[in-house]
Amino acid sequence: MxxxxxxxxxxxxxxxxxxxxxxxxxxxxxxxxxxxxxxxxxxxxxxxxxxxxxxxxxxxxxxxxxxxxxxxxxxxxxxxxxxxxxxxxxxxxxxxxxxxxxxxxxxxxxxxxxATQVMARRGDRIGEAPKTWGEVLDAAKRQPVAQSLAGPHAVLSLMSMVAGAGGTVGGEGLLSDEEATGALETMQRLYAYRPKGSEALNPIGLLEAMARAEDIALVPLVFGYVTYAASGHAPHVVHFSDTIRCAGGVGGVIxxxxxxxxxxxxxxxxxxxxxxxxxxxxxxxxxxxxxxxxxxxxxxxxxxxxxxxxGDFYRDTLATAEAALLRPRFDGYIAFQAAAADHIRAALERREDPATTLSVLRTLWRGARQAARGHLDDRKG
Known part of the structure; x- marks a missing residue:
């Protein structure tokens, strides 16, 4: 058989x-x-x-x-x-x-x-990995910095930023107010600097653009693919490092x-x-x-x-993997993830007020939880 x-x-x-x-x-x-x-x-x-x-x-x-x-x-x-x-x-x-x-x-x-969301950069263009989101914004003024926004990744990036700042992900409110608002503001500022078209690239597309062209120098949150860290795979080696997080913050989405x-x-x-x-x-x-x-x-x-x-891919991202964020898994979460990511991309394009964006995400979230069959991540349904 x-x-x-x-x-x-x-x-x-x-x-x-x-x-x-x-x-x-x-x-x-x-x-x-x-x-x-x-x-x-x-x-x-x-x-x-x-x-x-x-x-x-x-x-x-x-x-x-x-x-x-x-x-x-x-x-x-x-x-x-x-x-x-x-x-x-x-x-x-x-x-x-x-x-x-x-x-x-x-x-x-x-x-x-x-795999976890980690930081990826061209080491020949950005020597030291940024340690704060302020440093990422400063880098975006000098080098092409892209965000991972295609498919579900817009909402996963938001979750990672909130968790890294010490905020909460999940429960009735989805995301804690202060950290979510700050993350959306940062995402908007980075979106204004983005290499055109990068918002449509999945993680492999982003890493391909980094490794084979000069279009992107840094992606602060993207799922790591080890092959890009090895010499000989592409014209340029991509360096991976841990996510930005405060003391007690959680690493990128696993x-x-x-x-x-x-x-x-x-x-x-x-x-x-x-x-x-x-x-x-x-x-x-x-x-x-x-x-x-x-x-x-x-x-x-x-x-x-x-x-x-x-290329030390594993050593350089080990801390993020050990402290990675476990996203929700309840019945209906996948549909929520897609709808939330769609709205975040539209919100970034039209520069929607972060409080409005967060309100819409919470409406989608509560509807998904109410329709779920069986267990929820934080309580029984």
Missing amino acids: TFIGLTWDHPRGYNALAETARRINVGRGDALIQWNKQPLEGFESAPIRELADRNDLLVMDHPHIGEAVAEGCFRPLEELYSEEQLQAWRGASIGPSATSYHWDGKTWALPLDV GGTGIAFTRRCRPTPELLDHIASLLSAETQIETFPAFGGQPSARAAWQSLPVNRHW
């Missing part, structure tokens, strides 16, 4: 899984596992129930957990692995990466890959992916062992980095050989 898995089509999401599948499938009559791939946008546009009905394993992003549980898509891992094993994986995983897949008392996926068993899957012991091996120290330190992945294991982020090969 061959188990079918679905992942995203970026090398970071596919290559390491394909390599581990190749190894386990060698010498078998029937492959144990086959990985298919689709664009990352496909996970946003197709209902997760449809994807779960067609696949045994899904590589997914944790904000979909609330919807997936409400739809009954996944098998809780407590049915498949011992509590001791689950606790060991939680302890070995960096920051909230493992916690992000724990929902309503159960574990629904294992953390494979970790992203990355986890692997879930769908309800249709009837895993064999061999499949369970293979999936467990993906979180082993050997696979996380050796295979995932070697094939362009960004491992979830803390040991890989701290590894000297891994950092030496990848």
